[in-house]
Each structure stands twice: as structure tokens, then as C-alpha cells.
Amino acid sequence: MRIISLVALFLLLAGCASGPQIDDRYRAVGQDSRVQVIVLHYTSSGLEHSLALLTEGEVSSHYLIGAAPATIYRLVDEDRRAWHAGQSEWNGRTWLNSSSIGIELVNRGYVEGEDGRRLWYPYTDEQIDALVLLLKDIMQRHGLKPGAIVGHSDIAAQRKVDPGPLFPWKRLADAGLVPWPDAAAVAAQRAAFAAAPPDIAWFQLALELQGYKVPRHGELDEATRNVLAAFQMKYRPTRYDGEPDAETAALLQVLNGTR
Structure with a gap:
């Protein structure tokens, strides 16, 4: 009886050491890369x-x-x-x-x-x-x-x-790696926004649509300026002062319109 028990224990431990068998024949459609x-x-x-x-x-x-x-x-x-x-x-x-x-x-x-x-x-x-x-x-x-x-x-x-x-x-x-606004479309939008500037709430929503974490209280605080400066540094690096001007509005409008 003792020998049988030892054999059973050995087989149990051997099974644990090898682990469960995994069937790898099926793949779910609903998946993508961890990297986003x-x-x-x-x-x-x-x-x-x-x-x-x-x-x-x-x-x-x-x-x-x-x-x-x-x-x-x-x-x-x-x-x-x-x-x-x-x-x-x-x-x-x-x-x-x-x-x-x-x-x-x-x-x-x-x-x-x-x-x-x-x-x-x-x-x-x-x-x-x-x-x-x-x-x-x-x-x-x-x-x-x-x-x-x-x-x-x-x-x-x-x-x-x-x-x-x-x-x-x-x-x-x-190289086709990042979206870029069309210069002619930006020029047209800049003229429109120069005549009728959008308010701060508009800028905050437009920046959020780009992907940024930005306040949504409609005030031009330091946090909003920092996000505006980050966007400008990317798409208008000659001037990244965090000011919500007509050109920045035009860049946002054109980029968000092509998403």
C-alpha cells in the first residue's frame, strides 16, 4: 500500500511540474497589440x-x-x-x-x-x-x-x-508617420478665426480631441497654456508661447477635421 501511495504521489508531482497542456489552435479576433x-x-x-x-x-x-x-x-x-x-x-x-x-x-x-x-x-x-x-x-x-x-x-x-x-x-x-495639416487649409481657417476668434472652451475641446489631457473649465490658466505650448511646439515650433491665437486654432481645426 505504501509503495502504491508513493507511486501516486510521484505521478502527481510529475504532472504539476510539467504544467497543464495548452491548446493553441484557436485565436480570438477581438485583440490588438499591447502597444498603443x-x-x-x-x-x-x-x-x-x-x-x-x-x-x-x-x-x-x-x-x-x-x-x-x-x-x-x-x-x-x-x-x-x-x-x-x-x-x-x-x-x-x-x-x-x-x-x-x-x-x-x-x-x-x-x-x-x-x-x-x-x-x-x-x-x-x-x-x-x-x-x-x-x-x-x-x-x-x-x-x-x-x-x-x-x-x-x-x-x-x-x-x-x-x-x-x-x-x-x-x-x-x-514619411507617413504622423498626421500633418494642409498649409492651404490652415491659411483659410486662420483668416476665418482672425475675424472671429474662438473662446478658450473651444481650444480646450479641440486639444482634447487631439488626445491631450487639458482642463475643460473655459479659463486660460497655466495648465491650458502648457498644453497649448506643447501642441504649438509640435506643429508651429517657431512660436510656442501658449497663446490661443488664430493660427493655433486653424491648425487644430484642420487636424481635427482629418481624424
Whole structure:
């Protein structure tokens, strides 16, 4: 009897060790990628410090792209969560570490000039070329549409400004990666809005339709200005003062009309 009990116990343990059998023949139609957003950042430092920062501490990203040469470093597998977004929101989705891929570009960001203005560092053509190729590959594999690529300043407008006003969003648009407003349509809308400016509530709703987290109280407070500045930095980088002017309204109107 003791021998039979030992044999039964052995068979039970062996079954537990091997685990349950999983039938993998069926696939649900109702699914998509965990990845819904790609977030672009700059590192505010050089390559060596960027690598140390993103691999030795709590902050991380899936990819890091050097400036020259534009080497692409994979630091976190795409099926793992990287710690790059922090407190964030886009299109109502919050804490985007869980649903995004983070890409850091080696760039020192900015320094404060003597007049108090920020002096921004440019990106290299080689770096942006590498980024475009990487973005196309990621978007194809995860089934993402244009508009899924955002800046850190888009998802955290109250505390972040990267990738900054010198990041060439238009080059990504020319590659079919982000939506871009038609210049003629913007000019026509700008004239209309110059004659009849929309109120602050209109701007807040239009920014929300773009995906931003923005107050909806109809007042031009600091939080609303920060979101306006983030949008302007992306689509009108020559002036990103957070003012709700006719050109910003035109850009929002045309972009929202093509969604």
C-alpha cells in the first residue's frame, strides 16, 4: 500500500511540474497589440551618460538612438514595460508605461541663455533617418496608425518639454508617420478665426480631441497654456508661447477635421 501511495504521489508531482497542456489552435479576433503609443524623448545628456542612466537605474526606455553614429540600442524588449513615461495621459489612457514603447534620442535638450531664453540643441540627420526606419518597423509590427507617435511633452505637458521645438516632426509626417495639416487649409481657417476668434472652451475641446489631457473649465490658466505650448511646439515650433491665437486654432481645426 505504501509503495502504491508513493507511486501516486510521484505521478502527481510529475504532472504539476510539467504544467497543464495548452491548446493553441484557436485565436480570438477581438485583440490588438499591447502597444498603443510610441513616446519620443531626448536624454538631456551625451551617449555614455545616457546609457548609464537608462540601464543602471529605475529610468529606462525600449530604445536609445545615438547622434553620430546613429546606433540604435535596444535596452528593453518590446514585450516588457520600460519606465520612461511617468505620470502621463493620451486619448484618455493614463500611466502610459504599460501601453507604450519609449524611444530616447541622445540630445542635450537646451541650455539657458543670458537673456533667459532656452537655446536648444539640434538633432542630426543621421539620427532622424535611423528613427524613421525604427518607427516604420514598430508601427508595422504592432498595427499602429499615424498619430500613435507622440512626444513626452504631449503626454505630460505640465512637466515635460522633450523632444523640444527642434525635433523635426515634419520629417516624420513626410514619411507617413504622423498626421500633418494642409498649409492651404490652415491659411483659410486662420483668416476665418482672425475675424472671429474662438473662446478658450473651444481650444480646450479641440486639444482634447487631439488626445491631450487639458482642463475643460473655459479659463486660460497655466495648465491650458502648457498644453497649448506643447501642441504649438509640435506643429508651429517657431512660436510656442501658449497663446490661443488664430493660427493655433486653424491648425487644430484642420487636424481635427482629418481624424
